[in-house]
Amino acid sequence: MHTVEFARLLDILMKDYQSHMEVNLAPTLTTSQLAVLEVLEQLGSQKPSDLIPFLSTTPAAVTMLLDRMERGELIRRDRDDTDRRIVWVSITAKGHEEVQRGIGIRTDHLNGVLDKISTHNQQLLVFLMGKITGEK
Template sequence: MHTAEFARLLDIIVKDYQTHMEQELAPTLTTAQLTVLELLEQQGNLKPSDLIPFLSTTPAAVTMLLDRMERGELIRRDRDEADRRNVWVSITDKGRDEVLRGVQARNAYLSSVLDRISTHNQQLLVYLLGKIAGTK
């Protein structure tokens, strides 16, 4: 079995990615905040509970994350006029600028990593990762 070697390599890749992204996004963003901004950019206004499946965290942690993002003027939270119990999260202009910066940093990093192998092997890698993730 190649399980141990796969686990070792995956750990190296994930740690390298996280370290790189933390450095590139600092001091205004974290990877979790980038995820939230990307979702808002793609899907429009969302309720805080809509974010939980994408962040793999608790409602309380999402609230704290959104508090920090609101203080940083990356998002805005507004009460629903029809049902005041609902809160809608939206991206600000500063948030749009930061999501663009974060995606560019991520793409540059991933391109540099993928450039280590041929185009054919890049396609194969993406295919195999899709199989592992259950999306292909």
């Protein structure tokens, strides 16, 4: 019984979030590009295949995404010095600037959403989401 209502409310939240992010990240970023930049910012240079779990997509789609990001000067791809078959993806100075801008946009939006409920309920919501996802 709660499943239908949960799905409906989650759908509303996700559509609102996606719409807000798409509009405010444009024209230099997409939500997928922001995800890549965040991984590179946190973990350093990665192989394209290392990015797949963070994006829930196919290797071909990652390659196309990285192509666009390289054209936009958000990332750089370099061949490994010892094994030329390996390509390393790293964030550029422009990518660092854009990831900070994207995080700010997301933070402002989520703060606005969460400001509708008390601090206690925010903590409870995060706790319950952790239980649902198995993260806590």
